[in-house]
Amino acid sequence: MRLAYWMYEGTAHHGVARVMNSMRKTHAVFHAPQGDGYVNTIFTMLERTPGFPAMTTSVVSGTDLARGTLRLPETLRQVEAAQHPDLIVVVASCSTILLQENLEIAAHQSGLACEVMVYDANPYRMQETAAAEGLFTELVKKYATSQPLTPMPSVNILGPSSLGFHARHDLISLRRIFKTLGVAVNVVAPWGASVDDLRRLPAAWLTIAPYRELGRLAAEYLEAQFGTAALCDAPIGVQPTLRWLDAVVEQLNTVGARLAVPPSPLKLPPLTEFSLDGMSAPSNVPWFARTADMESFSGKKAFVFGDATHTVGVTKFLADELGMPIAGAGTYLVKEADWVRSQLQGYVSDADFLATDEFQQVADRIGQLRPELVCGTQMERHTGRRYDLNVMVISSPTHIENHLLAYRPFLGFDGADVIADEVSTTCTLGMEKHLIDMFGDAGLELVESPSVPSADPVLVSNGKAAVAPVAVVADVVKPTNGHAPEGQPSNGVASSAGAPTSGQATPAPVVNPVWTADGEAMLKKIPFFVRGRARGNIEKYAREHGIATITAEVLLAAKEHLGA
C-alpha cells in the first residue's frame, strides 16, 4: 500500500469507456457502485461531448449486496431499448470484481438481441491503456473478416480514440497526408468505427498504427492473420514523417505489385503538395530551426515525460530537429519502459531515464534538474508552477486547458509546426534574453516597472515579457539596487565563498540555506524569468558545499562555479 495523490493513467473501466465512446453503436456497461460513473464526466467535460457518452453504470448498492439483488440484466435490457447498440461491453469494477459473480450468466439471462461481451479487465492488473488496447484488439479479432483487397491502394488508421491526446487533430493531419498521396482511407478505428467497419479491416492494403498505446496489437494481428502490412511508427517531426512517407509508399507498392492486375505504382508527390495551400514548404520547422534566433535553443535543456509514443517522438524532435540538449526523459507507462528506453538510446542515458507512475518521483526529478523546458503531462505543469519552470503538455493526462479548438496535431508535417511553436512560445526567446542578461538591472527594471509600458521593442516582441509587468509588479517596491541596507552586516558566516560553515573538513549537510539581505538583493539582479531556477541552483550549490547562509559573495562564487 502506498499513499497516492495523483494518477497518470485512468482505471481499466475508463480504458473500456474510451474505446466504446469512440465507436458507433457500441455501449459500455459498468457493473459498479454509483461513483464509478464519474468517468462520464471526463468525456462530457474535456471533450465537451454534445451526446451522452456511450456508457451506463449498472448500480450496485450496499442494499443490493445485502439482498443479493443483481440489477445487471435489467440495466442491459434498458440500454438495448434506449440505444439499440450492436454491441454492449460489460465490465466489473475494482469492488465488484471481488464478489466473483458470474457476469456471463447474468448477461445471458438478460436475453438481448444485440451482442453482449463481458470483458475481463481486472482493475488490479490493468490500467487505462492496457484495458483499452486489450479490448480493442479483442474486438478486431472478433469482427475482422477475410475478404478481397480494395482495388486501389488503401490504408486503415488504427489508434485514434476518444480522449486520445490530440487524437482528433492527428487524424485530420493523417487524412490530409493520405489525400495528398491519393490513398483511400479504408477504416479508421476505434474513432468513429462501427463493428461493421471492423469487419472490413482486412480489405486495406496497409494498416498504420502510430500510437504505441492503442491500435498496435490489432495492426500486428491483422498482419499475422490476414497478411495486411502494418506500419507502426509515429510520424512525429519532419524527418520521421519523411521516412514514414517513404515507408507508406514502398509498402503500398509492394502490395500493389503482388496483385493480379497491378495498378501503376504510387509516387511521392512534390513535398509542397503536403502544405495547406499546396505550394509552400510542408513544414516550417527546418528553416525555423536554422534561423539565428533559435541559436539560443542549443543551450536550453529539456526534460520529457509522458506516455510512450509522445515521450519518444518529442524527445527525438527536440534533439534532432531543434538541437536542444536532453536533460532526461521518462514514461509513466512502466510496462512500456523497455521500449521507450531502447528507442531513446543515444538520446538519454540510463541514469537520466525515469520509469515511474508515482507523481512525486517525477516532481523530485524535475526539481533536481531544473531544465529550461519541461515537456510533460498536466501533472508536470503543476510541478513546473512550483519550481517556476516552462512547461508544455505533450501527453495525457490532460486538463481542460489542453483541449483547445484550433487545429493542433502532433503527427505529420502539420504536427511538427505545432510542436515547434509550442516549444518556442513556452521557452523564453533568445535575443531578448541576451539583452536583458547584458543590461542586468536596467533590463530588469524596464520589465518590472509598471510605469514604463512595454515601449522597448525588445520587450514587446515577446509575449512573455509583455505580460511580465503584471506578473512581477510586486517586486517593484523592493529595492533593486543590489546593496544591503545600511547598517546591516553582510553576514559573514561563509566569508570566503565555498568555505564550510564550520571548521570541519567535510561539509556538514545543510538542509535549507538562508539568504542574507545582500544575497537576496544580488539575486534580484538576475532576470526574473530565470531567477527561480537560479535560486534553486545556488541553494543546491550551497547545500553541496555545506554553506548555511547565502551572502552576495556566496552567490557570486556559485555563479562562477556553475558557469552562469
Added chain:
Amino acid sequence: MPPKAQFTREDGIYHSFCGLVSVGWLYQKIKDSFFLILGTHTCAHLLQNTMGVMIFARPRFAISLLEEADLSSAQPAIADQIAEITREHHPSVIFLLSSCTPEVMKVEFEGLAQSVSTPEVPVLFVPASGLDFTFSQSEDSVLQALIPFCPEAPPDDKRVVFLGSVNDAIADDFLFEASRLGIPVAGFLPANHFHELPPIGPGTIIAPLQPFLAKVANQLTNDRGATVMSSLFPFGPDGCRAFWEDLAAHFDLKVDLSEREAASWARIKEHTDLLKGKKVFLSADTLLELPLARFIRAAGAEVLECSTPYINRRFHARELALLDGVRLVEQANFERQLRSIAEEQPDLVISNIITANPLIGHGVVAKWGTEFIFSPIHGWAGVNTLVSLFTRALRRHARLDPLGNDPVWMAGVMPGAPEIIPLTRG
C-alpha cells in the same frame, strides 16, 4: 407525524457521484484536517477528475492505495501512512474514509481508525463509500464523527448551532443576522478548525443549513438531547424568512420578517420576471434539489419535475409540504427523464455535471446542479447569487445566435455519435 408527501421511487439508473466527492469542500472547510481515503485507483481517479482541480501538488487529502497484494490481508496496515501524513501536514484531525473495495473486503474500519488514533491526532472513521453514499451525503458522516469532540453544553445553555459547512462569508452573515434578531449563537458544526467545535447539549437548538444532514441531526438529538429545528432551508427570500422566524420562535422571540422577505423579492425582480411561467426540470444529484425547486416555484416558475437521490420525509417535511403537486422522484431513471424532457419541453433543466453538455447538445438549456453546491447561496446575502444561477443560463442562451443550434456545428466532435437528434422542438 410528517405529512404523507407524494413521491415516486424509480430504479436509480442515473448518473451520479459517490460520497468521496464531499472531500472536495470539506478539506477546505476544516482547515486543520486531513482526509485519507482507503481506496483504489478508481477512487483516486474519481477525486482528481471530479474535483477538476489538480492545482495542489500536495493537497490535504490522499488515497491509501489498495493494490492487488493488499486484497488478501485481513486488516490493511496504514500506520506508516498516518505517520507520514502527520509529519508532513501536521493535521489536528485525520478523517479515514471508507470506499467500496474495503467495504466488500469487510475491513473493520472502526477498529482500524482506533488503532492509529492518538489523543494528539485523532483518526476518525467516516463511512463514505459509493455503495451507500451519494455526492454530498458523506458530509453527514463527517459531522457524525465530530460529535464526540463537541463539548457537552449544560442544559441551561440555550443557544443555536448552525449545522452544515458554509464558507466564512456566509457564516458571518448568519452570525450578524442572529445577533440582529437577538438569537444567541454557540457556533457552527463543522467549525473552521477541529478545536473550535461548538458546545452542544439539551438546550441547544440545531438549525440545519444543508438538506443532506438528516442523520447527524438525528444523532445530535439522541446523543445530546438537542432540538433540531424543523423549517425551510435558508435558501431564497421565502426560505430565509421561514428559517429565521422559526429559529426566533425557539428563543421565544416573535419576529415578523414579511417586509424583509418582500424587499428581498423586490431586489431580484429583474430575475423573477424572467423566471415567471418558465418550465423548470430538476434532474440533479446534489441533494439540494428539494429546496431549489421550492424556491424557484415561489419565484414564479413552473416545476415540471424534481428528482433527487434521496428524500427524507421527516427532515425534508417542510420543503415537501410546499412542493405539493410537483412530480417528485427519488432515484430517477435517466432515460425516462429524457423522454419526459422531450415531451414536456422545459425551458431550463438543472442537471448534474455529467449530463449538462450532452443535454445542451440536444438543444436543452441546462445548468449544472453542482454549481449550487459550490456557490454562496445561503441566507439573505445569497439570494441574488441563487437566483442568478437560474437565470444566467437562460439569458446567455437567449443572447446566442440561434444559428448555432444547427447540428453542423457539432459535427466531428464526438466520434461515436455523428448525428444528434434534438430533444427540443423549434
